[in-house]
Amino acid sequence: xxxxxxxxxxxxxxxxxxxxxxxxxxxxxxxxxxxxxxxxxxxxxxxxxxxxxxxxxxxxxxxxxxxxxxxxxxxxxxxxxxxxxxxxxxxxx
Numbered sequence: 001x002x003x004x005x006x007x008x009x010x011x012x013x014x015x016x017x018x019x020x021x022x023x024x025x026x027x028x029x030x031x032x033x034x035x036x037x038x039x040x041x042x043x044x045x046x047x048x049x050x051x052x053x054x055x056x057x058x059x060x061x062x063x064x065x066x067x068x069x070x071x072x073x074x075x076x077x078x079x080x081x082x083x084x085x086x087x088x089x090x091x092x093x
Contacts, residue, residue, distance in 0.1 A: 027068060027072070028071070028072050028076075029072075030068050030072075031068040031072025031073070032072045032076075034050075034054070034065055034069050034072075035069045038069065051065070
């Protein structure tokens, strides 16, 4: 292990880490958006239920959609208790 990275490699590493960093926060944002859609019944123009909306629009099962919603709710509640809320959805579950 030589430990040395070229400038191009450092740039690639930074770009990749940014993608990973952004992805870590995604569950929270997706869960919040699904919660807003569910609570506001924003699916009703084209779908009978939020479950139908998730399945047809996003190919999420009912259980997956509710996992994301619950994870976002839990992370939001935890943010009032701890300085750093969990970064991964699996940690919240």
